[in-house]
Amino acid sequence: MDRRSYASSYFNDNYSPGKAFDGIIGQSGSSEWASKGEQDPWIQLNWETNQTFNKIIFHDRPNLDDWAPGGTLTFSDESTVTVSGIPNDGSAYTVTFPDKSVTWVKFQVSGGSGPNVGLSEMKIFAPVHPAAETSVLETETVKN
Numbered sequence: 554m555d556r557r558s559y560a561s562s563y564f565n566d567n568y569s570p571g572k573a574f575d576g577i578i579g580q581s582g583s584s585e586w587a588s589k590g591e592q593d594p595w596i597q598l599n600w601e602t603n604q605t606f607n608k609i610i611f612h613d614r615p616n617l618d619d620w621a622p623g624g625t626l627t628f629s630d631e632s633t634v635t636v637s638g639i640p641n642d643g644s645a646y647t648v649t650f651p652d653k654s655v656t657w658v659k660f661q662v663s664g665g666s667g668p669n670v671g672l673s674e675m676k677i678f679a680p681v682h683p684a685a686e687t688s689v690l691e692t693e694t695v696k697n
């Protein structure tokens with residue numbers, strides 16, 4: 554799956570937007586995206602084909618100076634989801650929404666504070682098909 558990340562700015566190559574999608578969480582200076590002097594930066598992930606997902610887990614930069622407390626998710630279908638309450642310490646903050654089948658998602662920070670606001674991670678999850686539901690149906694079939 555080919556994907557490409559963009560941001561309004563990044564501090565230097567060690568803080569590139571791809572670091573928010575590298576699966577590494579909570580390591581200052583080695584696995585986080587940081588903007589270059591912005592309080593309300595944006596970051597975007599594009600795919601070559603439609604991706605279906607319904608959950609994003611945010612982790613702020615773990616340092617307590619830079620904080621992206623929330624903002625707005627925009628999807629390529631032009632729908633939006635408001636995000637608020639991302640903790641400053643980098644702990645997980647989960648946002649769920651109806652299934653999106655889209656080619657890009659953008660997160661525009663609002664209310665940010667600190668010298669170089671960014672994110673440690675923005676982890677995107679595909680919908681989980683409820684295996685438990687299948688089990689129940691199978692049980693009922695056996696009873697009959």
Ligand SMILES: [Ca+2]
Pocket residue numbers: 613614615616617618619620621640641642643
């Ligand atoms: Ca922080």
